[in-house]
Amino acid sequence: MASIRSRTKSDGTASHMVLWRHNGKQRSATFIDIKPAERFRANVDKLGPTEALSILGVTDSGELTLHEWLTEHIDSLPGIIEGTRRSYRRYRDADLATLGRLPLSAITAATVSRWLIELESADPRPSGKTIQNKHAFLSGALKAAAVAGKIERNPCDGQRISRTEKREMVFLSRPEFDLIHGAMTREPWADLALWLVSTGMRFGEATALAPSAIDLDTGTCRVSHAWKQGKSGRELGPPKSRRSVRTINLPPQAVEVARRRIGDGGDFVFVNSAGSAVKQQNFFNDGWGPARKVLAAKAPRIHDLRHTCASWMIGANVQIAVVSRHLGHEDITTTVNTYSHVDRESGAAAAAAIGRMLG
Structure with a gap:
């Protein structure tokens, strides 16, 4: 039966x-x-x-x-x-x-x-x-x-997968970021927004930072953890990829943010009013969401702060390989494919080189 x-x-x-x-x-x-x-x-x-x-x-x-x-x-x-x-x-x-x-x-x-x-x-x-x-x-x-020899070949190879339009990345100018940052009245949220745009870290990486990961004397930060969805909710795990484990240099503004936040004495650099690690939904609801309304036409996402950081570095002629390592991309190809359209100066220089050759 x-x-x-x-x-x-x-x-x-x-x-x-x-x-x-x-x-x-x-x-x-x-x-x-x-x-x-x-x-x-x-x-x-x-x-x-x-x-x-x-x-x-x-x-x-x-x-x-x-x-x-x-x-x-x-x-x-x-x-x-x-x-x-x-x-x-x-x-x-x-x-x-x-x-x-x-x-x-x-x-x-x-x-x-x-x-x-x-x-x-x-x-x-x-x-x-x-x-x-x-x-x-x-x-x-x-x-x-x-x-393992169970089948002769992978039948998934060569299958065509439907694609959906990806939402365009939003790159903020300095005045645009200042507008949003100025509209964030709660200090922890304003500091977190400044940290994200000045370091280019992923939200899950930034909010998983322990004070011991930051060296205020050398102005560096070790990224070795990120929040993941675990069996009973959020849990700490490794970052997105092998190369996402990295040490980055911090600009002076990020060092000052870290100095203020570490002074709070929490287990994490960025904590909420209860002393727990910040969750993305809370940051969006209480800080980023209301503040970004000053740029209603653009409606930048939290992750666009990472894109903005990358665009500012590329705009300052930082080598793409350096940008890739800083962001923790697994392969430089990811960085090139994602941000090559931002680097118009290199494109203009390439066109000018061909023009000189033909001229």
Whole structure:
């Protein structure tokens, strides 16, 4: 007799696993909704597992299934935080529930293509970035399967992914930043805004700084932690990439901000009124959001302070390699691709060089 095991995950979503035995082995199939799970269980009991699976378009070949491989892949992935691992499990149990019942060897390029079309047709339609993230997870798992000799090749290779328009970066001029900064009446928020624009640090890096990370005498800051989404909420982890662990030099304005904030004696350089590390939503609601209304036409995001810092450095003819290291980009290509349009002086110099050659 088949049975159903239902459980509710920490994010509030439910899953229903139908369990049965076949040829002396425990078998299972997972469903997101209870009604399909009940129909499948009834078919297993009435028709047998082979016929029940064939109704779903699945054959019970006894081979390693995609779900089983994804589980093994997720559990063995090194270098990721628990929050990322939980996201991958949600992809497996929700977005890949149907494909997961197929044998790993049955996943083809056409299978992946149909899956992508289903994602793009969902209501509400997920963003292009969300679809790319889910495809990247599946592709990584299938690449690992190919390396392990479980399949011949990665069927995700060469798939076309839908894209959405990325919002344009906003680069603030000094007067524009001064307007917003002057509108921030609460000192901790004003100091944090000045820190972000003067250092170019990511918000999660800046708010994870401990006083010991800053050397006021040398005017340097060691970036080695960032806030991540963990099993029970925010937790400290490594920054975004390997090169994001870095030591940066601080301008005098940032040194003064650090001197003021370290004097508060908190565990972190930037803390809220309760002495806890600042959260982005609080900073936006109480400080940045109201203040940026002075530039309503631009509506800069918090992350645009990082873009602004980069644009100011490039505008001052700081070498792109130096800018890349300062920002903690994994590869200089990222910096070039992101900010090359800002460096108009280099572009003008390149055009002038060609003009002189032809002249």
